[in-house]
Amino acid sequence: MDVVSDAISAVRLGHPSSERVRKSCSWCTRLDPFGGAGFHVVLKGGCRLLPDDGAPVSLGVGDAVLLPHGTGHVLTERPQRGETEILCGRYRLDCSRIHPLLAEMPQVVHLPSRVGGHRELRAAIDLLAGELDERLPGACVALPHLLDLLLVYMIRAWMTEATSGAWPRVLGDPVTAGALRALHSDPAAPWTTERLAAEVNVSRPTLARRFTTLVGRPPMAYLTWWRIILTATLLRDTSETLASIAGRVGYGSPYALSHAFQREFGTTPGRYRKAAREASAPPPHAEIGP
Known part of the structure; x- marks a missing residue:
């Protein structure tokens, strides 16, 4: 992706x-x-x-x-x-x-x-x-x-x-865009800044500086955030268990993922899934044009 x-x-x-x-x-x-x-x-x-x-x-x-x-x-x-x-x-x-x-x-x-x-x-x-x-x-x-x-x-x-x-510049920068492609293609991989820098053929300080400047957060902080957002998407759109989702997004256990998810969203994965499914129900017909 x-x-x-x-x-x-x-x-x-x-x-x-x-x-x-x-x-x-x-x-x-x-x-x-x-x-x-x-x-x-x-x-x-x-x-x-x-x-x-x-x-x-x-x-x-x-x-x-x-x-x-x-x-x-x-x-x-x-x-x-x-x-x-x-x-x-x-x-x-x-x-x-x-x-x-x-x-x-x-x-x-x-x-x-x-x-x-x-x-x-x-x-x-x-x-x-x-x-x-x-x-x-x-x-x-x-x-x-x-x-x-x-x-x-x-x-x-x-x-x-x-x-x-910022984001047109982010995706126009070959180093930052390459790092983002790698993270989004395999979010469950055991990424480190060193490994990601090697993936895009630059030094660790160069990647950290360019990524943080353009994206607004360091590479591993972005990855942590994206893993939680991906978890929310999977909770909303699939019936996968939390253990299965944890494996897909790079967490060692459903407990660790649940703790991280609650810290970001302020609710448990189970409660989020229930609320998200209710919100996804088709709304009453509303006029969309003049």
Whole structure:
């Protein structure tokens, strides 16, 4: 696994949802804050997005906007009236221990349409629009997978375009990115800073300095944190015993893992699993588009 995939998998709950909506003449709608991430893609016409905390964003045909933290906002017509079509959707996320890569994303990520820019994102948008229009056999399987792809492509596009933020720099640094790939690929391995430095072909002081500066914590502190987050994901998404999970994340015993988990989450693994499963139940239907 890579860091971006792991960061998304650790917080994703259930299936995403989407719908294609059409508006004409004068219109305005309010979407309340949401416990997850939302997105809009303008397929025809244009509109304005007015976030609760931030500057208005003007959206034209082909523009995509991601709201990684479920920010409340208003969508409204642009001055030139006409028919507007928007693809709207939501991702349900567990934000209790979100990965710092996702946590540092801005409230609104505007991805303007560009000729030849972010081809994967444009292709995913076209495929989604087609599936929503046609409702062909297999659409119930295709749609959630295409929505998952859309989220990945929007995060990739943000990382490419970002002019600030630590994590685009983290994953652009060959030493730190290589160390993170190693930790995420095999979190149960008996890692030490020395072994990790050898893995990425640098000295121990060089790895420690670069990793700590960019990531914000030393390599082994990050690994300890990630093992607990991975434990929470496995408790939520599988029926594995704590002993089995301990082996998968690099703890010698379920007791040691339980103690570390309670220190981070403030509750026992068993209680966390029960609460997480209740939270993962499908919510009542809620409007996701204007």
